[in-house]
Amino acid sequence: MDLIEKLYKLKKERNAVILAHYYQDNSIQDVADFLGDSLALAQKAKQTNADVILFCGVHFMAETAKILNPAKIVLMPDLNAGCSLADSAPADKFEKWVKSYPGNYVISYINCSTHVKAMSDIICTSSNAEKIVNSVPINQNICFAPDKHLGAHIIKKTGRKMVLWDGTCQVHIIFSELEVINLMNKHPEALLIAHPECPENILQYADFIGSTTSLLNYTISSDANEFIVATEPGIIHQMEKKATNKKFYPIPNLDGCSCNECPHMKLNTLEKMIAALENMKPEILIPEDLRLKALIPLERMLELS
Numbered sequence: 001m002d003l004i005e006k007l008y009k010l011k012k013e014r015n016a017v018i019l020a021h022y023y024q025d026n027s028i029q030d031v032a033d034f035l036g037d038s039l040a041l042a043q044k045a046k047q048t049n050a051d052v053i054l055f056c057g058v059h060f061m062a063e064t065a066k067i068l069n070p071a072k073i074v075l076m077p078d079l080n081a082g083c084s085l086a087d088s089a090p091a092d093k094f095e096k097w098v099k100s101y102p103g104n105y106v107i108s109y110i111n112c113s114t115h116v117k118a119m120s121d122i123i124c125t126s127s128n129a130e131k132i133v134n135s136v137p138i139n140q141n142i143c144f145a146p147d148k149h150l151g152a153h154i155i156k157k158t159g160r161k162m163v164l165w166d167g168t169c170q171v172h173i174i175f176s177e178l179e180v181i182n183l184m185n186k187h188p189e190a191l192l193i194a195h196p197e198c199p200e201n202i203l204q205y206a207d208f209i210g211s212t213t214s215l216l217n218y219t220i221s222s223d224a225n226e227f228i229v230a231t232e233p234g235i236i237h238q239m240e241k242k243a244t245n246k247k248f249y250p251i252p253n254l255d256g257c258s259c260n261e262c263p264h265m266k267l268n269t270l271e272k273m274i275a276a277l278e279n280m281k282p283e284i285l286i287p288e289d290l291r292l293k294a295l296i297p298l299e300r301m302l303e304l305s
C-alpha cells in the first residue's frame with residue numbers, strides 16, 4: 001500500500017489528528033490536518049476532538065500539546081527531535097538563574113522544557129512575545145529565557161529592560177550576513193523577511209520580522225513579488241503554495257549550504273509517522289504534578305493571546 005494511503009487508514013482507525021510545524025519536510029506538510037507556528041499549534045492542540053495527536057514538530061511542541069491535553073495520547077514520529085534552545089536551559093541551571101534574580105517576573109519562550117515552563121510565570125511565543133512583555137507592570141523586573149536574540153529584539157521593541165538567558169537557535173544564528181548582502185544586491189526588488197531568533201546582524205536588514213505564520217501571511221498580503229527568507233526554508237513550501245507566482249530566496253548559512261535546515265525538525269518522516277500510529281509510540285508522558293505546574297504559565301499566555 002502506498003505510504004500516504006497507509007497513513008490515512010491508520011489515522012482514521014486511531015481517530016488521530018496530525019499537527020505539523022512549517023519546518024517539517026514538504027511531504028509531511030502535505031498530509032497534515034493543521035499547520036502552524038508554535039502558538040497556533042498549542043491553540044489547535046487544545047481544541048481537537050481526536051483521541052490521538054500525532055505531533056510533527058520538535059519535542060517541546062509535543063510536550064506543550066500534552067500539557068494542554070492530558071487525556072489525549074500525544075505521539076511523536078521521532079522522540080529525538082529536540083531543539084538547541086530548549087537544550088540550552090537545563091532545569092537545574094535555570095532554577096539557579098531564576099533564584100539569583102529574586103522578585104523578577106520570569107517569561108519563558110515556548111522553546112523550553114516542561115521543567116523550565118513549570119518554573120516560569122508566563123510563556124510566550126515569537127508571535128506574542130511583545131504583547132506578553134508589555135502586559136507586565138512597568139516597575140516589575142523581568143527575566144527572559146532561553147532565546148537571547150528574541151529577547152534582545154523584544155527589548156528593542158518595548159524599551160523594557162530584561163535579564164536574558166544566554167541561549168540561541170542553532171539554525172537562525174548561522175545565516176551568513178555576507179550572503180544576505182549578496183542576495184540583496186542580486187535581487188534589489190526583494191524584501192527581506194526574518195524570524196526574531198536571528199541575531200541583530202541579520203535583523204538589521206529586515207523589512208519585516210515575525211513568527212513563521214506572520215512571515216507567511218506577510219508574503220501573501222504584501223505587494224512585493226520577491227522575498228529573501230531569513231528563517232528555516234521549510235516555510236517556503238507554504239509560501240509558494242499560498243503566495244503564488246512570487247519568488248523566495250533562502251539564505252545560505254556560514255558553511256555555504258543554501259539549505260539551512262533544522263536537523264531536529266527534519267528527523268520526522270512519513271515512515272516514522274506510520275510506525276508511530278501502528279505502535280502507538282513514542283508517546284509523550286509527563287508526571288501529573290509537573291504538568292499542572294507547567295500548565296499555569298501556558299494558560300496565562302493563552303488567555304492573553
Ligand code: 13P
Pocket residue numbers: 036037038039111125126127169195197210211212213
Ligand atoms: P514559530 O513559533 O515562529 O513557528 O517558531 C518556532 C521555532 O522553532 C522557530 O525556530
Ligand code: SF4
Pocket residue numbers: 058082083084085086111169170171172197232262263264265
Ligand atoms: Fe529549535 Fe531552532 Fe530547530 Fe526551531 S529551528 S526547533 S528553535 S533548533
